[in-house]
Amino acid sequence: MSNKSNSSVSNIYQLEGRVPVSRAIPFGLQHILAMFVANISPIIIVAGASGVSGKQLAMLIQSAMLIAGIGTLIQLFPLWKIGSGLPIVMGISFTFVSIMCYIGANYGYGTIMGAVLIGGLIEGCLGLFAKYWMKIISPIVSASVVTAIGFSLLSVGSTSFGGGSGSENFGSVENWILGTITLLCCILFNIFAKSYWKQLSVLFGLVVGYLVAIPMGLVDFSSLAGTSVIALPHLMPFKMEFHLNAIISVALIFLVSATETIGDTQALANSGLNRSATTKEISGSLACDGFISSLSSLFGCMPITSFSQNVGLVAMTKVVNRFTIATGALIMILAGIFPIFGAVLATLPDAVLGGCTIMMFGTIVVSGLQMIGKCGYSQRNITIVALSLSIGIGFTQVPELFSVFPKIIETVFAENCVAVVFLVAVILNLILPQNMETFEETKAES
Known part of the structure; x- marks a missing residue:
């Protein structure tokens, strides 16, 4: 009995294997709480810029959770060639916010949805044929992108720590106290907890911070007033x-988002599975991003992508x-069907x-640096990393x-530093000699 129990516990560190539901739910919930506010914030910003009413906004938030949950399940358990089979959690990306605010203000929210439908299909098809163009993305390019993703998220964590973008009391003493208490709880729990409980440090910090x-x-509990207990999402709202011009603009941003997805997939495989992501996994991840985003547009929602x-x-x-992360996906689907559930989660303060996220985002930077180390510190690799990161x-x-x-x-x-880092790294990877040291020696001798 003890061996069986130990096996079920160790399975949380394995891609496959069953984990008791009672143990899987806390880990799944931890993933959802870590991304919930960031998942709904982009749609609130874009809806506001597009003149979407309060009632319609509530419906869009509901759809965002439902589609994110469905997308996560497809990433975990692929349909045909769509999905990576990796523990990737899906959500709405901030990458699209700027361009969609512009489109929404000038053409209306319906134009955004039309552009997302087409842009998602383009990325999805690119994903299916990734094996034909993935060769230009060498391991050092992926390592540079992952490192850039980590650095780009540091300001996101810091903004949340201060109270959230646009907060009236940003950087207040209260937010400093709340953020610090939460961070200390995460660290102390990770130090003193035993066995697999250590990995619930983020959930512990979130709960203590909330209380x-x-x-x-x-x-702020005022948002709970009048919230429906159960409601079905609307198709084509x-x-x-x-x-x-809107389609072209959004399609370009989808290509930028694709670079982030490639980096996320590589980072997850490297840090979670101690190996590189396969072309099949990256292809499925991109296809899921694209096609799920097109599905998302049918419910009036913004693009759904991998969540860094x-x-x-x-x-x-x-x-x-995968089973453990799937419980988180089911929680998101429930939040989409039961709006009151999502409304309660939305009261989580940004601070x-x-x-909780300060350490998480720093860990992505470290993962990127580890990937660079595995690629080796040749003159060529140093040049690609140094130039792409400094320019990006x-x-x-x-x-x-x-x-x-x-x-x-x-x-x-x-x-968008990730897009610039990716572009510079790919160009350098294509034009620099494969062995710069030999090239320099030959040049010196001549």
Whole structure:
């Protein structure tokens, strides 16, 4: 009996294998709490810029949770060639926010949905044929992208720690106290907890932080008033419209999102499974991103992509069991069917989330550095990493540098360091000599 119990516990660190539901649910819930606020924030921002009403917004949040849950299940348990079979959690990406705010304000929310439908189909098809173009993305390119993803998320965690973007009391003493308490709880629980319980440090920090926030008056329960207990999502809540310039713009952002998905998939396989992701896994991951995003548009929702936050959680806990992560996907689906459930989760203060995610995002940076180490520190690799990161991260810290380019280029690259790092790394990987050391020696001799 003891051996069976030990086996079920160790299965949480294995991709396959059954884990008792009572043990799987806390780990699944931990993944959902880690991404919940970040999942609904983009749609709140875009809906506001597009003039979507409060009642319609509640419906869109409901759809976001439902589709994210379905997408996660398909990533875990692929349908045909769609899905990676890896513990990837899906959610709405901030990558699309800027361009969609512009489209929504100028053309309306229906145009956004039309562009997402087409853009998702394009990415999905690219994913299915990934084996024909994945050769240009060498391990050092993937390592550079993963490192960039980690660095790009550090400001996200810090913003949450301060109270969230646009918060009236951003950086207040209360938020500092709440974020610090949450972070300390995560660290102390990880130090003193025994066995697999250590991997629930994020959930522990979230729960303690939430309970502390209530008497501090930092939890807003007003949003629960009038929330339906159960409601079914609406199909085609907005009439789709198709504008060529909107479709082209969103399709380009889908390509940028695809680079993040490739990095997320590589980072997850490397940090969670101690190996590189296969072409089949990357292909399935991209196909799922694209086709699920097209499905998402049919429910009035923004694109659904792999969530880097949860990659950081896997890197930190090493919990990769598909059944365990699937319980989190089912929780998201329940949140989509029972709006009251999602409304309660939405009351989680940003400072609490920030306290938990600071370490998670730093772990992604470390995973990227480990991947670079495995590639080796040849002159060629150092050049690719150094230039791609310095240009990608450095230039996007000064977005005015891109003002000389056409508006679409500025929109895609000015504030997206992952896209710039990917582009620079791919170009350098294609043009630099395979053995720069030999090349330099030959040049010197001549």
